[in-house]
Each structure stands twice: as structure tokens, then as C-alpha cells.
Amino acid sequence: MIVITQQNVFNVPFSFIIFGGSGDNSYQKIYPALYDIAEKKMFPENFAIIATGRRYSEEEFSAFFQHSLTSDNRHHKHSIDSDSFKFLKSHMYFFPGDNTKLSFYKDLDRYLDKLGSEGFHSNNRLFYLGLPQSIYPTVFKNVKKSGLNKSRLGGWTRIMIEKPIGYDVASARRYDKMFLDTFSEEQIFRLDHYLGKETLENILSFRFDNNIFENLLHAGYLDHIQISAPENFGIGKRGKFYEETGALKDVGQNHILQMIALATMERPRGDTDKELVRSRIDLIKNLSAKPADVVFGQYTDGEVDGKKVVGYRDEESVDPDSEVETFFAFKAHFKHDRFKNVPIYVRAGKQMTTWVTEINYVFKSHNIGDNVLTIRIQPNEGVGLKILTKKPGYAKVLEPTLMQFCYKHYFPEETFDAYEKLLQDAFAGKRTSFNTSEEVEAEWQFIDPLVKNRTPITFHKAGSWGPKEAFDLIEYDGRNWIEPYAAFCQI
Numbered sequence: 001m002i003v004i005t006q007q008n009v010f011n012v013p014f015s016f017i018i019f020g021g022s023g024d025n026s027y028q029k030i031y032p033a034l035y036d037i038a039e040k041k042m043f044p045e046n047f048a049i050i051a052t053g054r055r056y057s058e059e060e061f062s063a064f065f066q067h068s069l070t071s072d073n074r075h076h077k078h079s080i081d082s083d084s085f086k087f088l089k090s091h092m093y094f095f096p097g098d099n100t101k102l103s104f105y106k107d108l109d110r111y112l113d114k115l116g117s118e119g120f121h122s123n124n125r126l127f128y129l130g131l132p133q134s135i136y137p138t139v140f141k142n143v144k145k146s147g148l149n150k151s152r153l154g155g156w157t158r159i160m161i162e163k164p165i166g167y168d169v170a171s172a173r174r175y176d177k178m179f180l181d182t183f184s185e186e187q188i189f190r191l192d193h194y195l196g197k198e199t200l201e202n203i204l205s206f207r208f209d210n211n212i213f214e215n216l217l218h219a220g221y222l223d224h225i226q227i228s229a230p231e232n233f234g235i236g237k238r239g240k241f242y243e244e245t246g247a248l249k250d251v252g253q254n255h256i257l258q259m260i261a262l263a264t265m266e267r268p269r270g271d272t273d274k275e276l277v278r279s280r281i282d283l284i285k286n287l288s289a290k291p292a293d294v295v296f297g298q299y300t301d302g303e304v305d306g307k308k309v310v311g312y313r314d315e316e317s318v319d320p321d322s323e324v325e326t327f328f329a330f331k332a333h334f335k336h337d338r339f340k341n342v343p344i345y346v347r348a349g350k351q352m353t354t355w356v357t358e359i360n361y362v363f364k365s366h367n368i369g370d371n372v373l374t375i376r377i378q379p380n381e382g383v384g385l386k387i388l389t390k391k392p393g394y395a396k397v398l399e400p401t402l403m404q405f406c407y408k409h410y411f412p413e414e415t416f417d418a419y420e421k422l423l424q425d426a427f428a429g430k431r432t433s434f435n436t437s438e439e440v441e442a443e444w445q446f447i448d449p450l451v452k453n454r455t456p457i458t459f460h461k462a463g464s465w466g467p468k469e470a471f472d473l474i475e476y477d478g479r480n481w482i483e484p485y486a487a488f489c490q491i
């Protein structure tokens, strides 16, 4: 076993304050991650988790919290151990109130001091912002007025802010100014949870610590690259958020660009956080797409996994004439020599035929698609190489076969969710897997022109692979979308 760096150790007490504690993100991601940290006994002796929200009473919140850990969740599939649950619950507090009022912040500050004086935590505070962006100006104004932004004696105060930040370059800049008017840069953790995914982090080790493939990931050998991120579920109760955001800004501006960055960036010049982030940013700044090479789609009613589902326009809190995209596909180019004339094709969407996220490096070969290196981000995580093999027999018949590494074979117990890692990083003050404002701005620089000169929306059945136009986009170039191998790391 080669240990390059030690895992995080955060044995200092702290309080973790969740704004939006009754929201979807807390339910889906934050509580399951906190539970996993508790189950692994990685919390310090003294800590407090304070969920704030105005939707529930204390009793209702308690049921909501328990439900978040025990109901179906694709990132949290294991059962709950009652001791770990009780332990976590004994450190959880619910602070109800209206976060549009200054009094809420002042009362919260007093409440945190009270908990502190009862010995539950120290002067270290991490805030998590799981709220709609439209409310940020109110939140930041009140956080500043109430003094919640200030570090306490001998402690730290930090804030984690979910993506997307802003709606375009101009608003992202305005928001960043507001953040920096309230907190210092060292206090701000801009969160894109894909940066916390083990499978994304491993792309760097796969590329830069092995040296076998890195020389092949080059214009001389590659025909093109593909990223597919279809999801087989809809927008759930997030209609309001989705109507303001759409697929390109929800996952394209952030998760997809981070996958592209890690898959194609240059080796960082050194081992520091700064140099790694630098490489990601340089790559994003070197990427461009033409608005005509973008397809925007929206799902209509259909069938997913054998179940009938409604179309996007009939979802809760969605305008019946909405033009918001739930699907997008684009072709982009790199400006630097390494991938000169190697396009990258991307497709992502909701309520599609399957849930899978993967990066495919498609090599030049007699028949394009014979040799493909696949990094499977989720589910059935792993890395696979498609190669042609002679089928045993007298005649020479070639069959596509797969060489694969599957996480579940080597590390059956050791996988963990992105939020678990990112929360631990933020508790420990480690910044590598968070975005800088320059990075967020570079992401918007790529997205903005595509939104400003938007191509019209196209429609596709729920449960399909997206609109015909997305197929035209790649087929016009004499290439095809790669269908994910159903058998990949299944067993």
C-alpha cells in the first residue's frame, strides 16, 4: 500500500449550522453524510449540529431527519445502526425561525453562545447555505448585521456555499462581492460536490500516478471524448429551483465542467492546493463551444423503469408553458495543443432511460468505438478499457471485450459519499476540493454565450436518451454516443 497523504483528522470541537435544514439538499445529501461520519466515529467528542428552518415544528423536523436516513436514497443505500443514529441525534438541535428577519440571526447567535456555554462546542462555527440563491442578499445582510460572520475568540467561522453561484458572470461577480463584504476569502468554501467524489479524485491518480495512459490521452491517439450524465428521475419537489435554473446551470456550469477539467487538464505544476486548482481553471478557460452546437431538451410524459411519469410542464411548481431545459447536449473544443481537433461531446438530463455518469476517451481505431477508456463515476464505479479480442476458433473473428477495475472488488467497504468528504474537509479547513471565485467565473464565461444565443428547446419522451437533435449533433460528425455497458462492474 502506498500512502501519499494522510486522511483528514479534525479532532477540534465545532458547531455546524445548516441554513435550509428542512430543504431537499439537507435531506438528500447532508444528513446521510453526517450519519456516515457518525457511524465511522469520526466526529470529535464535542460538536453540535444545528438545523435551522421555518417549515417544521421540532417534532416534525425529527421525523423528517429520521426519514432522510431510512428512505430510499441512491447515495445512501445501507441500513442504519441504532447506536450511531442515537449518537448523532443527541448532537442535533433544531432552531426554527424565519431567516428573512434580522431577529432570527441575533437569536441564533445567542443560541449558539448558550450551547457553547453548556459545553457542547467551542468557538468554531461552520455555516452551510442550502437555500435558494434569491434569498442570499437577505441572508448575507443579516449575517453581517448580527455579527455571525465574525470569528470568535480562538476559533474559526466558515461558510459553505452551494453551487451554482449566480446566474451568469455578472451576477456571480455581484454575489462574490457580497460574500467578500461579509466574510474573508479564507472563510468561504464554495461547494461543487462533484469535487468530493472519490471517482473524480481518482481521475488524477489514474492519470498522473500511473503514467501508462497519460501519454495516450493526447490528440495523436484520441478521436474524441464523451461525457454522459443521464438521470432516471425527475425534478421531484424542486420545481421552483429548476424553473430558475434549468439543467445547463444546475449541472453543466459546475459538475460537468469539473469532470471535463479533471479528465483533460494538464498535470499540476506542484503538489499544492493552489496548483491543482490552477490547472482546473486553466483548462476551463481553454474550453469553448459554439451556441449552434448546443441542444436544449425537455422531457414530456413517458415511462421510466416501467413506471408512467408526467412531463416536465406538469410537474409541481412548473409553468405549464415552461421553456426551461431538463436536458442538454453540447460539443466543445479545447484551445490547447494536447487536444487539438479532439472534440468533447456532453449529454445530461433528467427523467432519461437510466442513471449513469461516465467519461469515455474514444481512441482512434479502424472502427471508431473499438477502443474506449471508460471512467465510470457512478453507479458501479470503476475504470474499463474496451478492446478487441480474437474470439477463440479457427476463423479470425474479433469481439469487443472489457478489461475492468471495479471499486467493489478492491475496496468493498471503503467508498464514501462526496458530502461526507467535503464536510470533513470544511471542518478541517482543507480547500483543495472547493472552488475559487476565479474558477466559478471561468465556468460562467464558458456557459454565458451558450445561454445568450440559446437554440430553441426540443422535446423528448421521458425514459428515452434525449431528443433527436442530440443524436444529430454527434452523428453529423460521423460519430455515435456510447451506450454505457450495462454489465460494467455489475458483479
Ligand code: BG6
Residues within 6 Å of the ligand: 231, 250, 251, 357
Ligand atoms: C445536484 C443537482 O447538484 O447534483 C441535481 O442540483 C443533480 O439536479 C445532482 O441530480 C446530481 O448529483 P449526484 O451526486 O447524484 O450525481
